[in-house]
Amino acid sequence: xxxxxxxxxxxxxxxxxxxxxxxxxxxxxxxxxxxxxxxxxxxxxxxxxxxxxxxxxxxxxxxxxxxxxxxxxxxxxxxxxxxxxxxxxxxxxxxxxxxxxxxxxxxxxxxxxxxxxxxxxxxxxxxxxxxxxxxxxxxxxxxxxxxxxxxxxxxxxxxxxxxxxxxxxxxxxxxxxxxxxxxxxxxxxxxxxxxxxxxxxxxxxxxxxxxxxxxxxxxxxxxxxxxxxxxxxxxxxxxxxxxxxxxxxxxxxxxxxxxxxxxxxxxxxxxxxxxxxxxxxxxxxxxxxxxxxxxxxxxxxxxxxxxxxxxxxxxxxxxxxxxxxxxxxxxxxxxxxxxxxxxxxxxxxxxxxxxxxxxxxxxxxxxxxxxxxxxxxxxxxxxxxxxxxxxxxxxxxxxxxxxxxxxxxx
Numbered sequence: 419x420x421x422x423x424x425x426x427x428x429x430x431x432x433x434x435x436x437x438x439x440x441x442x443x444x445x446x447x448x449x450x451x452x453x454x455x456x457x458x459x460x461x462x463x464x465x466x467x468x469x470x471x472x473x474x475x476x477x478x479x480x481x482x483x484x485x486x487x488x489x490x491x492x493x494x495x496x497x498x499x500x501x502x503x504x505x506x507x508x509x510x511x512x513x514x515x516x517x518x519x520x521x522x523x524x525x526x527x528x529x530x531x532x533x534x535x536x537x538x539x540x541x542x543x544x545x546x547x548x549x550x551x552x553x554x555x556x557x558x559x560x561x562x563x564x565x566x567x568x569x570x571x572x573x574x575x576x577x578x579x580x581x582x583x584x585x586x587x588x589x590x591x592x593x594x595x596x597x598x599x600x601x602x603x604x605x606x607x608x609x610x611x612x613x614x615x616x617x618x619x620x621x622x623x624x625x626x627x628x629x630x631x632x633x634x635x636x637x638x639x640x641x642x643x644x645x646x647x648x649x650x651x652x653x654x655x656x657x658x659x660x661x662x663x664x665x666x667x668x669x670x671x672x673x674x675x676x677x678x679x680x681x682x683x684x685x686x687x688x689x690x691x692x693x694x695x696x697x698x699x700x701x702x703x704x705x706x707x708x709x710x711x712x713x714x715x716x717x718x719x720x721x722x723x724x725x726x727x728x729x730x731x732x733x734x735x736x737x738x739x740x741x742x743x744x745x746x747x748x749x750x751x752x753x754x755x756x757x758x759x760x761x762x763x764x765x766x767x768x769x770x771x772x773x774x775x776x777x778x779x780x781x782x783x784x785x786x787x788x789x790x791x792x793x794x795x796x797x798x799x800x801x802x803x804x805x806x807x808x809x810x811x812x813x814x815x816x817x818x819x820x821x822x823x824x825x826x827x828x
Contacts (some may be wrong), residue, residue, distance in 0.1 A: 421805060423476050423495055424741035428801045430468040430502065435793035437461040437506075442787040453513065460509035466596055467525045468502030470728065471561075474604045475532055477735045478554060481611055482536070482545045494532045501525040526565045533558045546611040549618055549626065553607030556630040560599025567592030583644040590640035597723050599633050602690070605731035609683060612738050614672060622671050629664035636661055639700050643710040655701035662694045681749065682730040682737075685756050689726035693719075708774075718766035725759045733800075743803040751799050758792035765789060 438461060444454050475498065479491045487495075504521035512518055536542065536558060542551045570588045579585050618626065635657035642654060669691070676684070696719065700706045709715045733752065737744045765786055769779050779785070 421741065424736060425804050426499060427473045427476060428797060428804060430472060432794055432797035432801060434461065434465055434469050435797050437464065439790045439794060442790045445783045446787050456510055456513040459513060460506050463505040463509055463522060464502055467498060467505060470601050471529065472498050472502065473732050474601065477608050477739065478536060478604065480739055481608065482541050490535055494528060494535065497528045498525065501528060522568065526568065529561050533562055547615055549614050550607045550611035552626060553603045553610055557600045557604030557607060560595045560603065560633065564592045564595035564599060587641055591637060594637045594640050598636060601728045603630060605728050608735050609731050613679065618671065622668065625664045625667040628660060629668060632657055632661040632664060636697065639697055642700065642706050651701055651703055655698065658697040658701055662698055665691065665694050680734060682734040682752055686727055686730040689722060693722055693727060712770045714766045715770050718763055721766065722763055726763060740805055742800055743805055748803060751796065751803065755796045758789060758796060761789045
């Protein structure tokens with residue numbers, strides 16, 4: 419049964435990447451029959467629901483129940499898929515409309531239900547280690563907290579504040595606690611459940627708590643675009659510095675395990691380190707104001723977080739749980755995906771730097787379009803490596819060993 423859901427997840431990623439490719443195509447060649455802004459909203463909402471949430475929820479459920487999912491948890495996945503497809507279609511044709519808002523509200527309510535099902539009766543307590551449990555519980559808390567953002571939009575609009583900084587901050591509130599909160603912490607928790615069995619010391623448990631709790635004031639960096647007073651820049655710097663320090667403490671504590679981590683994990687941890695350093699840099703007004711004024715740098719940050727940090731952790735779990743075949747071919751495919759991500763992020767970050775030096779990148783949008791072709795290609799290749807029904811039960815131990823050994827020379 420879980421293999422069916424893993425196929426849905428990969429198909430959702432393919433669909434998501436096709437929409438991303440279409441958006442890039444429209445920036446180069448245009449498409450009069452489509453509304454770019456509508457498709458952009460559809461792409462982002464489907465990314466959160468159809469790919470990230472669906473995959474993480476699937477992996478958490480599998481970690482607790484193995485191959486036999488309770489009917490209630492299957493309903494969560496079905497509702498997620500239903501709401502995700504509803505958002506993809508309705509946002510594509512209508513943008514923000516009562517129908518699309520209804521589907522997005524259904525997704526939020528499904529997230530509440532999922533959180534309740536996972537947290538009730540201590541479902542995680544005897545299934546995963548304490549480090550993983552704290553990270554996943556933290557992620558689920560931020561999943562629910564993030565909904566304050568979209569639920570605040572209606573009252574703000576009714577009060578005549580739709581075109582204000584406060585309205586935009588409510589949107590950023592949702593994005594931050596979804597990406598930096600739920601997605602990142604939950605995917606790190608899944609990684610910790612499979613790879614970090616060492617019981618942390620009391621000091622490290624404290625730093626882990628600091629890492630999670632500091633995500634709350636970390637939201638302040640999403641308010642710096644509006645040129646706030648100096649004290650807010652200072653608070654943002656303190657929050658990002660504390661977040662970075664706690665991440666460094668955790669990395670140092672587990673440094674001896676680095677050589678045992680597969681390629682995707684090493685990429686993800688490196689990307690997270692880059693992200694946490696970048697967040698500190700944003701708190702210097704000269705640099706922060708430059709970043710907030712360049713759309714490519716903002717898009718680069720979002721994709722560094724989603725494609726560079728979170729998605730490798732998810733793909734690693736799909737292979738470890740034998741949803742997707744590993745081996746040498748799998749290692750090559752993972753390398754192809756990371757290469758595509760590296761090229762894409764490099765283009766997004768380098769172009770603004772060259773532009774500041776008055777150096778133009780010829781056919782920049784066409785370059786992004788060509789790189790974007792690699793994402794649906796890798797999606798199809800991953801789909802072809804989804805295990806056939808019946809093969810899952812006989813491979814996990816051997817598959818994990820083969821998966822780890824396939825990166826020995828990387």
